[in-house]
Amino acid sequence: MTAPLADITVLDLTHVLAGPYATMILADLGARVIKVERPGLGDDTRAFPPIVDGQSAYFATINRGKSSIALDLKSPEDRVTFDALLARADILVENYRPGVMDRLGLGWDTLHARFPALIYGASSGFGHTGPDSQHPCYDMVVQARAGVMSITGEDGREPVRAGASIGDIVAGLFLANGLMAALHDRARTGLGRFVDVAMLDGQYAILEHAIALTGETGIAPGPNGARHPSITPFETFHARDGLFVIAAGNDALFGKLCDLLDLPLKTDPRFASNAARCTHHALLKRLIEAVTLGQPKAHWIAALRSAGIPTGPIQTIAEAMTDPQLIARNMIATVPQGDRVHHAAGNPIKMSGLEDSPEKRPAPLLDADRAAILQWLEEPSDGK
């Protein structure tokens, strides 16, 4: 079996994170992704730390398995090459500020008229419509504005950002979804579509429960630290040697937890229902920790697992990189560069018939694939 997107060519004008993350997903699923980069510097992240032997580890991990050609889209000569690429591509992806592609004569309307089967994907901070479409954006701006930061952090303290760049990454995930839906549609209609994903919209779209709650009560929730806002006990607890997680999501699991810890709380009216436990969560935490402080984390995690109660360690990224489950799932991946490797996450989409080596293909040096790409453009194609 071949990879599911093995017949798809993506023309990738994206830079930094949201767009490159979307095209990484497509590349991991087998698409040929051609990065079209500005001559001289290329994608901004080629200069992002950590830099190793002159190449950015950050760039390498997100751009593994892609090829690169440097083209100046304002040069008439390079535009001839770019036009030839457009004629062969299935998907164009860009994450410029809205309007940039139009000013280059490469907006959706123009391209759709010239290449009706081309799918056009755009990721931007605020989207291609609306009053704030033209404002510059970074990850934290949308985490803050959509409300994600308002529910992240500790009660009574200043809000914090989610440590992962979910403003960019969630937008990249939605964009890849839209592009593949358009691919399915094109098989029937022969026509491409314009897909427009805003980082701000993506952040708002992950707030499900909090939006439903705010809508019903009129009261916006605040941050809850490491505690689930409406399930108890569902938070971090201290063992003798540090913190770990217990997530006893219903009465049956709470009963098992009480049995395991020898705590006579199941019939105590303060803890008999989830609603009661939520009201008395601070007291319940102390009662549980009075027991858990007596043994190390590993003891409790093993005991809770045996009892079927969701639990686990709070790992640093260094610890996660040696996690047997993540290793077994090929998630602890490497991207080669010369005689060394960069560390990266594997492809979380496991699929029958899809190769899943933790050793990924390298990321391209700037313009490294120019000759191969130009030669490919000379080859006969089946109408593309």
Add this chain to the structure above:
Amino acid sequence: MTAPLADITVLDLTHVLAGPYATMILADLGARVIKVERPGLGDDTRAFPPIVDGQSAYFATINRGKSSIALDLKSPEDRVTFDALLARADILVENYRPGVMDRLGLGWDTLHARFPALIYGASSGFGHTGPDSQHPCYDMVVQARAGVMSITGEDGREPVRAGASIGDIVAGLFLANGLMAALHDRARTGLGRFVDVAMLDGQYAILEHAIALTGETGIAPGPNGARHPSITPFETFHARDGLFVIAAGNDALFGKLCDLLDLPLKTDPRFASNAARCTHHALLKRLIEAVTLGQPKAHWIAALRSAGIPTGPIQTIAEAMTDPQLIARNMIATVPQGDRVHHAAGNPIKMSGLEDSPEKRPAPLLDADRAAILQWLEEPSDGK
């Protein structure tokens, strides 16, 4: 134009969040999604607060536009109906603990032999392979274990979870991507594929920069509160009436910021490069706040926007629900229930030719579509 997935039927055995989020994306893109729920109670989230007029707002927002039939998969009679549904479905999605579907005689191998064109999507806590495959899981367990919590929160304090349930939601986003890639592949091969997404893998896959950094340095990063770990100034700042965000991501933006605030720092060696600014970030924050404390947030956000510097408010969810940009993007959506509405996020995948009303279709009552579904099964189909 019709919706891109208008010809696709999804048999949805999922419950709670990761699976239903994936099928919500497919439904928003036009797929017919048939929730197959256990008789009596249905999806667990039908009982999740907030409950309004007997229906869960939480359930309604995630399950808008789907239909429902109650089937007991252990009843021979209901299995006849389920088999008829399998013969007509393009995609089956479930998020049971691995092994549950096999014990029902509905595992991938069995179904693939009987319905070769059926695509099978599974979401689970730890995936269908690996030593921890059978462990129970909730969102916070994977946020903690993959390392997301270790970089979220304030330096020197206990780690916190990202307030949004990204453990589930990111898995749902990856699963939808995998299913649509399999759809594209099936158009060529006629064969379905098995797609297996673990919540733990999904969390590890959003850590890009932190993994690259840990891999190169051997030192796992810690939490940085609301500050970007490697760009300065890129954090929250106090204005006279509260916090707002400034994200000056490069030297040019920092120069503009100094001009705007009338701070003579551009040539100060402590602040002349991003690396120097990162070293002296605490001092720089005080120097900037000495100015920003003099005016309210709205003043600074307007001034920074005029200067082209990324900025924005830190909004509560109630504030985000009245944000003009999110309204213009149809993201402030409602799901009807009787003569009232639930509040939800719109579809962040904007696509030419795809209807994008902020008024979503209702979520189904349990078993509400039984008669219509049974009648549809009687209708002639083109080989499906």
